Amino acid sequence: xxxxxxxxxxxxxxxxxxxxxxxxxxxxxxxxxxxxxxxxxxxxxxxxxxxxxxxxxxxxxxxxxxxxxxxxxxxxxxxxxxxxxxxxxxxxxxxxxxxxxxxxxxxxxxxxxxxxxxxxxxxxxxxxxxxxxxxxxxxxxxxxxxxxxxxxxxxxxxxxxxxxxxxxxxxxxxxxxxxxxxxxxxxxxxxxxxxxxxxxxxxxxxxxxxxxxxxxxxxxxxxxxxxxxxxxx
Amino acid sequence: xxxxxxxxxxxxxxxxxxxxxxxxxxxxxxxxxxxxxxxxxxxxxxxxxxxxxxxxxxxxxxxxxxxxxxxxxxxxxxxxxxxxxxxxxxxxxxxxxxx
Numbered sequence: 001x002x003x004x005x006x007x008x009x010x011x012x013x014x015x016x017x018x019x020x021x022x023x024x025x026x027x028x029x030x031x032x033x034x035x036x037x038x039x040x041x042x043x044x045x046x047x048x049x050x051x052x053x054x055x056x057x058x059x060x061x062x063x064x065x066x067x068x069x070x071x072x073x074x075x076x077x078x079x080x081x082x083x084x085x086x087x088x089x090x091x092x093x094x095x096x097x098x099x100x101x102x103x104x105x106x107x108x109x110x111x112x113x114x115x116x117x118x119x120x121x122x123x124x125x126x127x128x129x130x131x132x133x134x135x136x137x138x139x140x141x142x143x144x145x146x147x148x149x150x151x152x153x154x155x156x157x158x159x160x161x162x163x164x165x166x167x168x169x170x171x172x173x174x175x176x177x178x179x180x181x182x183x184x185x186x187x188x189x190x191x192x193x194x195x196x197x198x199x200x201x202x203x204x205x206x207x208x209x210x211x212x213x214x215x216x217x218x219x220x221x222x223x224x225x226x227x228x229x230x231x232x233x
Numbered sequence: 234x235x236x237x238x239x240x241x242x243x244x245x246x247x248x249x250x251x252x253x254x255x256x257x258x259x260x261x262x263x264x265x266x267x268x269x270x271x272x273x274x275x276x277x278x279x280x281x282x283x284x285x286x287x288x289x290x291x292x293x294x295x296x297x298x299x300x301x302x303x304x305x306x307x308x309x310x311x312x313x314x315x316x317x318x319x320x321x322x323x324x325x326x327x328x329x330x331x332x
Contacts, residue, residue: 090253
């Protein structure tokens with residue numbers, strides 16, 4: 001990682017790409033807002049979730065567990081398990097971003113899939129910081145605006161089942177899962193996890209089946225020794 | 234209770250992010266930790282889909298939501314964008330309930 005100033009062309013290219021990702025991701029926020037009120041959360045709770053939690057898959061997990069009648073605390077645990085991947089992103093990014101103190105504390109809130117993707121491949125610290133901040137802040141702003149819009153719209157239309165919004169929840173999860181299904185191992189993990197969760201549905205409290213599936217991830221990690229590394233920094 | 238769960242989730246997810254930026258890499262950068270962390274989103278999302286679509290309370294079953302999921306699979310295979318996938322699934326479920 002070398003210290004260098006950015007030339008204007010690289011600078012504007014990073015900003016353009018990052019804003020593009022921000023706009024595209026913001027659109028997911030509409031879906032989250034609608035799904036969240038369909039799950040039974042209020043508009044205020046839905047908007048607060050996007051502000052405070054701000055990591056999409058975890059937010060979907062929390063409202064998804066609540067939608068199936070699970071204890072909110074089971075939803076919180078599922079959400080935090082999904083949030084662990086942000087820790088690994090942070091490990092990758094820390095030496096590139098090189099922030100300390102309050103800057104690091106603020107940057108942590110916008111450490112998500114998209115801001116990582118738009119900064120982890122940069123070659124200098126200024127380029128990584130610019131990609132991280134532009135993406136993180138634009139996704140944050142648009143995600144929150146879109147969440148509120150989706151929540152208000154979802155709330156206005158009445159019984160969500162009439163419009164199939166309960167079916168939209170599963171579709172949203174599937175769209176989040178889809179890019180990870182390329183490898184055979186992930187496909188096996190997905191099928192076994194679904195089977196374990198469905199097997200648990202009749203016998204344990206709602207919300208717990210999803211947590212039981214996390215054990216499948218742990219077991220798969222122990223059983224597969226030689227996972228090929230996709231990329232080493 | 235939902236507000237409490239939200240607060241826990243918010244604080245927990247923030248600390249998970251901050252930990253990644255703050256702890257020395259060798260603490261967490263181990264092959265087993267990385268593999269499990271890769272598998273967790275796959276396992277949880279898959280379980281969420283299964284429970285969301287095929288259960289109501291403590292009972293398993295197939296209804297309009299399964300058709301919605303099928304439509305979502307087709308749209309994803311066609312590389313449709315996120316909002317098209319989600320609204321396509323909702324539309325399919327809503328239509329089949331009208332019949």
